[in-house]
Amino acid sequence: MEIFEEKMAVFGFEKHQEFLTYFKTLKGFGLTVKDVEAFLDKRRKVVQQEEEVLKRKIAAWNKGMLRCPGCSSIMGLFSVNTISANQTEDASKSMWLCTNKNCLHTIYNKESVNLIYEKQLLKKSLRRGI
Numbered sequence: 831m832e833i834f835e836e837k838m839a840v841f842g843f844e845k846h847q848e849f850l851t852y853f854k855t856l857k858g859f860g861l862t863v864k865d866v867e868a869f870l871d872k873r874r875k876v877v878q879q880e881e882e883v884l885k886r887k888i889a890a891w892n893k894g895m896l897r898c899p900g901c902s903s904i905m906g907l908f909s910v911n912t913i914s915a916n917q918t919e920d921a922s923k924s925m926w927l928c929t930n931k932n933c934l935h936t937i938y939n940k941e942s943v944n945l946i947y948e949k950q951l952l953k954k955s956l957r958r959g960i
């Protein structure tokens with residue numbers, strides 16, 4: 831018991847409670863720690879695959895994003911004239927804004943963010959097969 835308290839006390843009361851509940855449930859279904867390890871390995875592979883797909887999509891997305899004509903940084907696309915805080919005093923529905931804080935070049939658009947995404951960026955992504 832001394833070794834247990836010395837080595838395992840770091841996990842705290844709730845972790846021990848959760849472990850007992852988990853272990854009793856596992857045992858109740860006739861499952862073992864090896865089943866848990868196999869499940870985690872399978873889930874880990876799925877998560878890794880999802881992360882790789884996401885990385886490829888982000889890379890393709892960044893290639894498709896508009897580059898700043900001033901500094902070549904990626905430009906972010908934002909809605910404007912939708913609320914009192916983003917009024918531009920013209921008929922713009924969206925704007926490209928340079929992500930470089932030292933530049934902040936801005937291009938106003940008559941098309942909405944959704945329309946631009948649908949018409950331009952998603953088509954580029956689809957052409958790349960993602």
Ligand SMILES: [Zn+2]
Nearest residue numbers: 898901928933
């Ligand atoms: Zn810029």
